[in-house]
Amino acid sequence: MGMTSPSQRVLRATSNGVLLLVLVAFALPLVWLLLASVDTSATLSVKWPEAFTLDNFTTVLTPELAFVPLANSLVISLGCALLTVAAAVLAAYPLSRYRMRINKPFLYGVLFGTCLPVTAMMVPVYSLFVWLNLIDSVPGTILFLAASSLPMAIYMAKNFMDSVPVTLEEAAWVDGASMLKTLTTIVIPLMRPGLAVVFIFVFIGAWGNFFVPFVLLLSPDRQPAAVTIFSFFGQYGSVAYGQLAAFSLLYSLPVLALYVLVSRSLGGASALAGAVKG
Amino acid sequence: MTTTIPSPAVPGAPVQGGRPPRTRGPGLTARRSATRALPLLPAVVLLGVFLLGPVIWSFYGSFTDASLTGAAAQGASFVGFDNYVELFADPDFPKSVLLTLVFLVASAIVGQNVLGLGLALLMRSANRVVRALVGTFVVTAWVLPEIVASFAAYAFFNDTGTLNSILGLVGIDGPNWLFTLPMLSVILANVWRGTAFSMLVYSAALHDVPQEITESAEVDGARGWQRLAFITLPMIRRSITTNLMLTTLQTLSVFTLIFVMTGGGPGTESSTLPILAYQEAFQFSQLGFGTAIATILLVVGALFSFVYIRALRPEVD
Numbered sequence: 001m002g003m004t005s006p007s008q009r010v011l012r013a014t015s016n017g018v019l020l021l022v023l024v025a026f027a028l029p030l031v032w033l034l035l036a037s038v039d040t041s042a043t044l045s046v047k048w049p050e051a052f053t054l055d056n057f058t059t060v061l062t063p064e065l066a067f068v069p070l071a072n073s074l075v076i077s078l079g080c081a082l083l084t085v086a087a088a089v090l091a092a093y094p095l096s097r098y099r100m101r102i103n104k105p106f107l108y109g110v111l112f113g114t115c116l117p118v119t120a121m122m123v124p125v126y127s128l129f130v131w132l133n134l135i136d137s138v139p140g141t142i143l144f145l146a147a148s149s150l151p152m153a154i155y156m157a158k159n160f161m162d163s164v165p166v167t168l169e170e171a172a173w174v175d176g177a178s179m180l181k182t183l184t185t186i187v188i189p190l191m192r193p194g195l196a197v198v199f200i201f202v203f204i205g206a207w208g209n210f211f212v213p214f215v216l217l218l219s220p221d222r223q224p225a226a227v228t229i230f231s232f233f234g235q236y237g238s239v240a241y242g243q244l245a246a247f248s249l250l251y252s253l254p255v256l257a258l259y260v261l262v263s264r265s266l267g268g269a270s271a272l273a274g275a276v277k278g
Numbered sequence: 279m280t281t282t283i284p285s286p287a288v289p290g291a292p293v294q295g296g297r298p299p300r301t302r303g304p305g306l307t308a309r310r311s312a313t314r315a316l317p318l319l320p321a322v323v324l325l326g327v328f329l330l331g332p333v334i335w336s337f338y339g340s341f342t343d344a345s346l347t348g349a350a351a352q353g354a355s356f357v358g359f360d361n362y363v364e365l366f367a368d369p370d371f372p373k374s375v376l377l378t379l380v381f382l383v384a385s386a387i388v389g390q391n392v393l394g395l396g397l398a399l400l401m402r403s404a405n406r407v408v409r410a411l412v413g414t415f416v417v418t419a420w421v422l423p424e425i426v427a428s429f430a431a432y433a434f435f436n437d438t439g440t441l442n443s444i445l446g447l448v449g450i451d452g453p454n455w456l457f458t459l460p461m462l463s464v465i466l467a468n469v470w471r472g473t474a475f476s477m478l479v480y481s482a483a484l485h486d487v488p489q490e491i492t493e494s495a496e497v498d499g500a501r502g503w504q505r506l507a508f509i510t511l512p513m514i515r516r517s518i519t520t521n522l523m524l525t526t527l528q529t530l531s532v533f534t535l536i537f538v539m540t541g542g543g544p545g546t547e548s549s550t551l552p553i554l555a556y557q558e559a560f561q562f563s564q565l566g567f568g569t570a571i572a573t574i575l576l577v578v579g580a581l582f583s584f585v586y587i588r589a590l591r592p593e594v595d
Binding site for chain 2: 008011012015016018019020022023025026027028029030032033036043044045046047083086087088090091093094095098100101102106108109110111112113115116117118119120121122123124125126127128131143144146147148150151154179180183204207208209210211215226229230233241244248249251252255256259
């Protein structure tokens with residue numbers, strides 16, 4: 001586009017102007033988070049800190065405030081992602097490789113599951129968990145998070161598996177390898193990048209989830225960071241905005257890093273659209 | 279396109295049904311299909327107990343008098359449609375339905391979709407640096423964990439927050455947004471939080487529109503808005519439908535944003551249905567009430583999903 005007509009230049013200038021306004025509106029709440037985290041006298045409004053300091057970070061980096069909740073988040077998210085990926089890969093294999101009568105109803109059911117408004121049904125989930133005696137149970141919470149991310153994970157895993165050529169497996173079958181052996185020694189190594197995407201996607205979802213652990217986990221020492229940030233706000237929120245912002249940033253960092261990693265490896269952020277919010 | 283949409287079989291990809299069929303008795307075939315379906319088992323158990331289970335429990339619970347405390351907490355008994363009858367008689371419920379509709383239309387259907395499409399269009403004619411910056415901040419608001427995004431939005435709209443300090447700079451004494459205009463605040467916050475999704479979907483869709491078509495329309499003398507209305511939009515109509523469905527479903531289950539910003543308040547002035555279900559069940563100990571609301575939401579969500587899946591059907595088969 002070496003030659004630009006005047007109308008194109010006007011268009012470009014208008015686009016830039018409008019976008020800059022949108023940029024400011026979208027950035028301000030995020031800029032507050034950044035500036036407040038390095039300001040010990042932070043308020044709720046964006047303001048330039050009188051002195052840049054990491055005091056807020058050192059204050060919250062204690063076992064009780066940060067490490068235990070973050071470790072809980074890690075246990076819950078890792079457990080959920082491992083369980084989901086394992087179940088999704090196993091389910092994707094017959095769906096991708098065999099023409100079975102249950103494929104279609106199963107895939108429709110799974111697609112339906114991806115649309116289920118999970119937050120809308122936390123009340124019945126709570127009473128079901130009371131009945132199953134799983135309230136305040138970390139494994140119980142992991143199982144529920146895994147089940148709610150499974151429909152999307154099965155879809156992604158099946159699509160990735162469909163693009164792995166079947167010829168290598170046929171050779172293994174001829175040699176008499178079992179289904180499980182074929183899956184673990186041939187298919188899974190070939191679709192490792194795809195599985196990493198599914199894993200990270202489920203991990204991000206579980207790490208960021210607030211409502212599910214908020215309803216299902218009651219003991220403070222079992223709650224993940226998402227829930228303790230909320231309690232911290234209730235207890236010290238009206239005074240310690242800087243600490244709240246610092247802790248929020250620490251907690252957000254893994255998600256942002258993983259998102260960048262996945263969107264780079266997929267060659268564009270759009271590949272994750274529809275995924276993260278599940 | 280998005281990962282939510284199952285892609286059709288890739289040409290040259292493996293044909294399904296790897297093993298050539300061999301002749302054998304009916305018993306063997308049945309056993310073979312059972313073995314082949316075996317890996318589905320873990321997924322079926324997980325989905326059955328923890329996803330289908332609560333759905334069934336929700337329908338069942340909405341017909342009992344279960345409550346969190348008191349005598350009824352032990353053995354809940356069947357009360358028929360009592361929960362629903364009381365629910366419809368409670369003035370909070372119709373109000374909450376209305377608030378949910380306002381929230382859906384204003385923040386998802388209008389806000390996120392129009393702004394998302396607008397951003398996607400503007401970014402095509404913008405400077406590369408501006409494009410990258412806008413993309414980064416819009417997407418960051420969406421990728422951030424929901425509790426963090428909710429606090430950022432809370433601080434922005436608070437009486438002493440960023441919005442009012444900026445209005446103060448130009449001499450406007452801003453209102454206490456979260457108390458006097460709670461719905462407007464949560465709607466704007468949800469647009470801020472969710473526009474990235476629509477922007478990414480529409481950017482991908484616009485990318486697939488062949489440039490020759492718009493160029494030839496330009497040669498024929500079509501103005502900018504005409505090219506948009508008669509060429510670009512009809513060509514991406516499938517993405518528009520899909521995106522409208524998905525953003526509506528996502529917005530229907532927004533809880534944390536409203537819970538942190540206003541808690542449904544003041545009173546029930548911003549209690550959308552997910553918030554009302556939570557309040558009834560956990561704050562007013564009316565588990566049956568909360569379950570009835572959850573059941574209604576599940577039915578509404580199912581209807582939307584049904585329409586959405588029908589639209590996608592050719593890609594599943």
